Amino acid sequence: MSVIDIIGNTPLIRLDRINPNPRVILYGKFEGANPGGSVKDRTALYLIKEAEEKGLLTKDKIILEPTSGNTGIGLAMIAAAKGYRIKLVMPACVSVERRRVLEALGAELIISPAEESTDGAIRLAHQIYEDAPELYFMPNQFDNEANVRAHYETTGKEIIEQTNGEVTHFVAGMGTTGTIMGVSKRLKEFNSNIKIVGVEPVPGHRIQGLKNMSEAIVPKIFDPSRLDERFFVNDEEAFDTTRKLAIREGVFVGMSSGAAMHIALKKASELRSGVIVVILPDRGDRYLSTSLFASICSKCPP
Numbered sequence: 001m002s003v004i005d006i007i008g009n010t011p012l013i014r015l016d017r018i019n020p021n022p023r024v025i026l027y028g029k030f031e032g033a034n035p036g037g038s039v040k041d042r043t044a045l046y047l048i049k050e051a052e053e054k055g056l057l058t059k060d061k062i063i064l065e066p067t068s069g070n071t072g073i074g075l076a077m078i079a080a081a082k083g084y085r086i087k088l089v090m091p092a093c094v095s096v097e098r099r100r101v102l103e104a105l106g107a108e109l110i111i112s113p114a115e116e117s118t119d120g121a122i123r124l125a126h127q128i129y130e131d132a133p134e135l136y137f138m139p140n141q142f143d144n145e146a147n148v149r150a151h152y153e154t155t156g157k158e159i160i161e162q163t164n165g166e167v168t169h170f171v172a173g174m175g176t177t178g179t180i181m182g183v184s185k186r187l188k189e190f191n192s193n194i195k196i197v198g199v200e201p202v203p204g205h206r207i208q209g210l211k212n213m214s215e216a217i218v219p220k221i222f223d224p225s226r227l228d229e230r231f232f233v234n235d236e237e238a239f240d241t242t243r244k245l246a247i248r249e250g251v252f253v254g255m256s257s258g259a260a261m262h263i264a265l266k267k268a269s270e271l272r273s274g275v276i277v278v279i280l281p282d283r284g285d286r287y288l289s290t291s292l293f294a295s296i297c298s299k300c301p302p
């Protein structure tokens with residue numbers, strides 16, 4: 001078995017202590033159990049696997065991708081396991097833990113200006129690629145349907161199996177939107193009554209991994225018609241709920257998990273009955289250097 005073989009099949013954690021409504025069952029899908037520590041291992045695997053199958057990625061090419069971290073960790077892990085060179089472009093605002101992990105996995109890092117955020121990293125990666133396209137393979141997770149297929153074939157399928165088909169609501173934060181697009185497709189095929197709830201950060205947010213669609217380049221894979229509902233969260237709501245998950249459930253996750261959970265708790269309190277599955281994209285230890293767990297005061301500056 002290789003590290004690649006243990007990607008996916010993550011557990012569903014039942015969250016009774018934080019759940020405000022006993023008539024509703026609330027589950028968190030714990031993606032931190034993946035070997036690279038996040039949901040993006042699934043995407044990374046499909047990006048590489050499909051490129052190999054299509055002959056776009058060969059051993060003489062360097063993998064090049066703009067990523068705020070988790071996809072990079074997944075790609076770097078798989079690149080190391082398969083013997084590829086990899087260069088990752090990321091904004092300076094990405095947490096120090098993520099950078100250290102990438103370096104440990106042997107990735108070469110190119111840092112773009114913090115104030116240009118994810119979009120700056122995307123622009124810089126495209127520039128590097130266009131200067132010498134023959135050197136690189138760029139997976140382009142924002143526009144690559146392999147990102148959606150990863151979640152259609154694995155995450156969505158697992159959720160149906162793990163809930164014995166009883167899932168009624170799926171809640172996920174949106175970054176590339178690969179998770180929610182793929183899971184939506186799978187769940188709707190299974191039962192079109194299942195509600196898909198997208199969670200988006202407000203402009204100027206500090207929720208790593210998520211994107212506000214109006215202030216950022218909209219991913220090509222994003223199809224808003226695959227969502228039934230779309231809600232906004234702010235940093236305070238996301239961070240407070242993340243801390244609550246750790247303290248009340250012992251579930252130590254990142255701030256994008258708290259963002260999705262904040263909306264899931266609202267939904268849970270409004271429903272007469274139902275089975276809600278929320279994606280918890282990564283673990284909390286990736287954010288120890290941020291203000292997330294630094295203080296009990298949710299208004300502290302970064």
Ligand code: PMP
Pocket residue numbers: 038040069070071173174175176177178179180208209210254256257281282
């Ligand atoms: N949370 C975290 C921590 C992430 O790294 C990502 C990926 N950018 C997401 C949420 C969003 O997932 P997706 O890209 O599938 O929308």
